[in-house]
Amino acid sequence: MMLANVIFIFMWIFHSWDVGVLCADLPETVLSTEQIHHHIKRFSGLYTGPYFDPATTTNITTQLGTHAYLPCKVKQLGNKSVSWIRRRDAHILTVDRYTFIADDRFQAFLVEATDTWTLQIKYVQARDGGQYECQVSTEPKMSHFITLNVVVPKVEILGEADIYVKAGSTVHLKCVITQSLEEPAYIFWYHDGARVLDYVRTEIDIKTERVGSDTTVGTLTIYEAQRKNSGNFTCQPSNLDSASVLLHVLNGEHPAAMQRGKNSASPIPGRWWGPLSAGLGLSACLRPRTAAAAVLVIGIAGHILFT
Structure with a gap:
């Protein structure tokens, strides 16, 4: 039995990855089973599995x-x-x-x-x-x-959804990306669905700037804006949502005129308003059928008198 213990100890020593340290701890006599387990636990760590x-x-x-x-x-x-x-x-x-x-x-x-x-x-x-x-x-x-x-970063173009500028003025469209851990690899600009690529530097300029630790600003500048620059402008950062605005370049028009467009109702001419309001006031005192006839008659009379 003693011979078997000695053989086991020597085999274990020669297969140990730190023979020097182990041998320094060995007593001159044969190690007990408890001592052997102590050394095994010491070199293999507290865990015997994953x-x-x-x-x-x-x-x-x-x-x-x-x-x-x-x-x-x-x-x-x-x-x-x-x-x-x-x-x-x-x-x-x-x-x-x-x-x-x-x-x-x-x-x-x-x-x-x-x-x-x-x-x-x-x-x-x-x-x-x-x-x-x-x-x-x-x-x-x-x-x-x-x-x-x-x-999820936030993407927006500063200003209103509709931007009105005078022809010949300089326009700055700023696409601001906030809550962004990483700067986007690129910011593409589109005008009415077509990417703004081949532009003349004296007419249009595009820049991208990192502001702070979580904000990136992409700027599209239009010098001496013309009517051809009107339309939808979209900024599209890499791997993020897009943002859009409508640019209106005006040649002396009032913005309200463009907003109204052809389909908007025109105001009632002032010369019609007197007879019509009189007919509407009178109708409040009459029966519905009679009131309708009164409004019609007064309206026709007003038309004859003021045309």
Whole structure:
């Protein structure tokens, strides 16, 4: 029995990854079973199976339209599998590197250097927000939960929905994007559905500027505006909603005239108003049929007198 213990101890020593440290602790006599277990526990850690790294985050915040990465650090995984599950509908998204949802925006990959299984969600949508479960196939199952917060930036063009300017003036259309964690890759401008591309610098200028930590301003400047510049202008940031305004370039017209248009009702001429109001006043004292006839007669009389 003593010989068997000695052989076991020597085999364990030569297979140890830190022989020097172990040998320094060895007594001259044979180690007991309790001492052997102490050294095994010392070098293998407190966990004998898979466990989640306690430093793994539980909250991820990302912006609408960008890519989200949800990390799950699993130590000593061994031959166990890692699954990602969407909590709102209990849908299994991935198992190891295999995807089990008909949405190619989702995929999982392993970063071996950090023992991290990461769920990637491309082009995040508002409905992707919520809780996700990283599950290890132990018995019972082990789970780590991460909440994804989706920030939706606000896009607007400063000013009224209809902008009126005089011909020959300089127009500045400012597209302001707020609550934006990341600066958009681009801001495209459209005039009546056509992208503003081939423009002369002396007539139109486009600039984009980051203001503060969460705001981007795109400016479209029109020098010496002309009637041809009238129409719908839309700013379209990358992966975000758009905003639009109607620009009216006036050649001396009053804005109210343009707002009324051809289909608006014209005011009643002043010369008609006296006889008509008299007929309407008289009708209040008569029976309905008689009142209608009175209004008609007085109206015709007014027409004859004032034409």
